[in-house]
Amino acid sequence: MSTGPSIADLLEQTNRDLAGTDARVYRRVGAHLQRTGTALQSLQDPEAAGAQPRNALLGKGSFLKQSVASLKRLCRDHGIKGYSKLQKASLAKVLEHHGVTPPPPPLESFTKKELVALVKQLLGEG
Incomplete structure (x- = not known):
């Protein structure tokens, strides 16, 4: 009789999947915040950002x-x-x-x- 993975194994795998998903989401959010910060800076000080006012x-x-x-x-x-x-x-x-x-x-x-x-x-x- 073959038994599948235990409940503990399933929970552990689910937690790993969630952690990986969260890390990807956090990286995307971080990149978005970085772009937003740069855009806001260029609006506040266009010359420092290299843009023409x-x-x-x-x-x-x-x-x-x-x-x-x-x-x-x-x-x-x-x-x-x-x-x-x-x-x-x-x-x-x-x-x-x-x-x-x-x-x-x-x-x-x-x-x-x-x-x-x-x-x-x-x-x-x-």
């Missing part, structure tokens, strides 16, 4: 190329008071006075030719 591609910022709504949002974000009734030129002066850096021009303000040039630059063709 996204805003640099769009050119020098200008308050006058922004909408009034975005200028008011900048005032609100920087804690500037008394801006709600100001017009674009006055909003730009207030932001400059408070040392706010102008954001790059919005993509909507670029011509088709300029957008194609930006895409080529991103792809390394230009």
Whole structure:
């Protein structure tokens, strides 16, 4: 009469299989965390990661190329008071006075030719 593996042998083999599976999962999770950390670092400091800053591609910022709504949002974000009734030129002066850096021009303000040039630059063709 042939007896199969004992319960202890089956449990031991199951535990080995689980440990091997866990080790593979942990290695994959570790590799994923490493890639995520690198990606986050490049977003926070693009120059250190060797990438060109996204805003640099769009050119020098200008308050006058922004909408009034975005200028008011900048005032609100920087804690500037008394801006709600100001017009674009006055909003730009207030932001400059408070040392706010102008954001790059919005993509909507670029011509088709300029957008194609930006895409080529991103792809390394230009």
